[in-house]
Amino acid sequence: MANPILETKEVSAWFGKHQAVRGISFSAEPNTINAMIGPSGCGKSTFLRCLNRLHEEVEGARVEGSVLLSKEDIYGQGVDPVAVRRRIGMVFQKPNPFPSMSVFDNVAAGLRLAGIHKRSVLAEVVERSLVQAALWEEVKDKLKQPGTSLSGGQQQRLCIARALAVNPPVLLMDEPTSALDPISTAKIEELLVNLKNDVTIVIVTHNMQQAARISDQTCFFLTGELVEAGETSRIFTNPQDTRTEQYITGRFG
Amino acid sequence: MSKAVALEVSQTVEAGPVKKRDLHLGDRVFFWILRGVATSVILLLAALTLYLFRLSIPAFQTFGAKFLISLEWNPVSEVFGAGPFIYGTVVSSLLALCISVPVSLGVSLFLNELAPKKLADTMGFLVEMLAAIPSVVYGLWGIFVLAPWLRTTVQPLLGKTFGFIPLFQGPPFGVGMLAAGLVLAIMITPTISAICKEVFRAIPDHQREASLALGATRWEMIHMSVIQTARSGILGAVILGLGRAMGETMAVTMVIGNRAEIDISLFAPAQTMASVIANEYAEASSQIHLSSLAAVGLSLFVVSLLINAMARFVVHRVDSRSAKAAH
Numbered sequence: 001m002a003n004p005i006l007e008t009k010e011v012s013a014w015f016g017k018h019q020a021v022r023g024i025s026f027s028a029e030p031n032t033i034n035a036m037i038g039p040s041g042c043g044k045s046t047f048l049r050c051l052n053r054l055h056e057e058v059e060g061a062r063v064e065g066s067v068l069l070s071k072e073d074i075y076g077q078g079v080d081p082v083a084v085r086r087r088i089g090m091v092f093q094k095p096n097p098f099p100s101m102s103v104f105d106n107v108a109a110g111l112r113l114a115g116i117h118k119r120s121v122l123a124e125v126v127e128r129s130l131v132q133a134a135l136w137e138e139v140k141d142k143l144k145q146p147g148t149s150l151s152g153g154q155q156q157r158l159c160i161a162r163a164l165a166v167n168p169p170v171l172l173m174d175e176p177t178s179a180l181d182p183i184s185t186a187k188i189e190e191l192l193v194n195l196k197n198d199v200t201i202v203i204v205t206h207n208m209q210q211a212a213r214i215s216d217q218t219c220f221f222l223t224g225e226l227v228e229a230g231e232t233s234r235i236f237t238n239p240q241d242t243r244t245e246q247y248i249t250g251r252f253g
Numbered sequence: 254m255s256k257a258v259a260l261e262v263s264q265t266v267e268a269g270p271v272k273k274r275d276l277h278l279g280d281r282v283f284f285w286i287l288r289g290v291a292t293s294v295i296l297l298l299a300a301l302t303l304y305l306f307r308l309s310i311p312a313f314q315t316f317g318a319k320f321l322i323s324l325e326w327n328p329v330s331e332v333f334g335a336g337p338f339i340y341g342t343v344v345s346s347l348l349a350l351c352i353s354v355p356v357s358l359g360v361s362l363f364l365n366e367l368a369p370k371k372l373a374d375t376m377g378f379l380v381e382m383l384a385a386i387p388s389v390v391y392g393l394w395g396i397f398v399l400a401p402w403l404r405t406t407v408q409p410l411l412g413k414t415f416g417f418i419p420l421f422q423g424p425p426f427g428v429g430m431l432a433a434g435l436v437l438a439i440m441i442t443p444t445i446s447a448i449c450k451e452v453f454r455a456i457p458d459h460q461r462e463a464s465l466a467l468g469a470t471r472w473e474m475i476h477m478s479v480i481q482t483a484r485s486g487i488l489g490a491v492i493l494g495l496g497r498a499m500g501e502t503m504a505v506t507m508v509i510g511n512r513a514e515i516d517i518s519l520f521a522p523a524q525t526m527a528s529v530i531a532n533e534y535a536e537a538s539s540q541i542h543l544s545s546l547a548a549v550g551l552s553l554f555v556v557s558l559l560i561n562a563m564a565r566f567v568v569h570r571v572d573s574r575s576a577k578a579a580h
């Protein structure tokens with residue numbers, strides 16, 4: 001763990017009085033895929049949402065600890081959460097393209113928020129992002145159609161393209177394939193492995209096989225705590241903690 | 254379902270038709286009663302329309318289609334044209350919309366997107382209570398509070414500052430188009446805000462997070478994920494509010510000044526389709542006067558039906574579209 005791009009120190013998160021995340025320290029190397037696994041309700045989504053300061057948008061929610069993005073604390077004094085979210089991409093469980101926008105405008109949305117309106121620049125970045133998200137061939141003739149007219153798997157790749165358009169160093173994904181069929185899932189998994197060259201990915205997954213297939217590092221969560229983190233092959237072949245072992249061998253959760 | 258249960262169910266279903274008569278007699282009676290009630294409601298509506306239509310035939314025979322645009326309404330010389338009332342209805346309703354739509358959008362966005370939950374609940378309740386106040390009470394308030402205030406304070410001020418615009422010229426009467434527009438605006442604001450609030454609430458949170466995660470500020474999020482997504486729903490709410498404003502009678506009759514003339518100034522008295530009927534029906538003595546009032550009523554009825562149908566169509570479209578978005 002020489003030069004992590006993303007590092008958390010003792011991050012805790014609450015919903016009102018309910019503590020959902022308990023002192024998690026974690027770090028991600030550049031150009032890696034980092035999988036978060038664990039039974040549902042163990043705080044994976046909440047932790048992920050602490051990494052781009054989205055958690056605090058929930059009424060009554062609170063975060064403690066620090067999250068360093070390229071050594072800079074995104075919870076530091078005077079840091080604007082909006083600016084943080086511009087630098088960290090996020091893809092959700094359910095594909096959520098903007099229903100009022102075309103395919104093109106969906107991908108361009110982040111750029112427009114950043115103040116880029118020049119048509120030629122937008123067109124170039126939209127194409128590049130759609131190519132990156134392995135969607136360009138399928139939608140290049142449908143750029144003006146509503147984003148919601150695409151299939152579920154295409155919508156999710158559209159959301160990936162939308163997140164990639166602003167060139168974020170880190171991409172957060174919360175069970176991005178759990179609402180998709182196996183073929184769309186396989187496409188996205190392949191895409192993520194290719195994306196590693198450009199971004200660092202933190203992905204929550206319900207599917208242990210998925211974590212094993214694509215990730216470099218795997219983190220096992222249980223009741224808000226990070227039980228064990230390590231190289232994926234090591235976690236799946238030689239877990240140090242008995243709870244990790246029980247979970248990956250399917251004995252609970 | 255276990256095999257045994259499934260078998261039993263299928264046997265019961267198969268045995269069904271034999272005993273159907275006695276078994277479902279209650280259901281059948283109930284069905285026929287409901288069907289009768291539903292049919293009679295439709296018949297009643299049809300009869301009402303027919304009656305209104307028959308009543309207004311003499312007016313249309315005498316004045317022709319010109320009835321709808323003619324500007325003269327004179328019970329003494331028995332010349333009737335609905336022009337001033339159509340103008341009055343359109344202008345007072347549009348004025349009400351111009352004031353109410355921004356306010357309603359502000360209220361519903363504040364309640365739904367910004368206010369903490371407890372405050373939103375109390376305020377939402379209060380706003381909805383406004384819709385429960387009888388319109389005659391709004392009328393009284395208009396006469397005793399709003400009109401004097403307009404006459405002594407607002408209209409002189411408007412006249413002084415914007416007097417170069419014809420809308421704000423002329424003597425301050427208090428009662429008139431401006432008073433009617435304001436009272437209507439207050440009356441339709443609860444309707445429009447309540448519908449907008451429901452439309453906004455139907456937008457799933459993951460739509461808002463989509464823009465927040467892209468680095469949208471709160472305002473940008475409201476614009477991208479709430480207003481843009483709810484465009485047709487907002488339009489539906491506005492059209493329903495317009496329908497209410499056009500049909501409102503009591504409060505308008507009390508504050509609009511009741512003069513069958515078109516005056517460009519908002520300070521001047523005017524009259525609407527609904528208010529002229531309420532005002533003159535009791536004392537209309539001649540056949541042609543009554544018939545002309547009925548013709549005004551028929552026009553109002555048709556326009557209201559069209560507006561409601563339009564609102565339904567628009568709201569239905571947004572429903573099916575957000576259903577698609579949530580697939």
Ligand SMILES: Nc1ncnc2c1ncn2[C@@H]1O[C@H](COP(=O)(O)OP(=O)(O)O)[C@@H](O)[C@H]1O
Nearest residue numbers: 015018020039040041042043044045046047058
């Ligand atoms: N909006 C919320 N309000 C209150 N509690 C919540 C909310 N979202 C999640 N929780 C609680 O926080 C805990 C962690 O949830 P979450 O992070 O969604 O788990 P996971 O993603 O691992 O399934 C759970 O106990 C859940 O009930």
Ligand SMILES: [Mg+2]
Nearest residue numbers: 041044045046
């Ligand atoms: Mg989750």
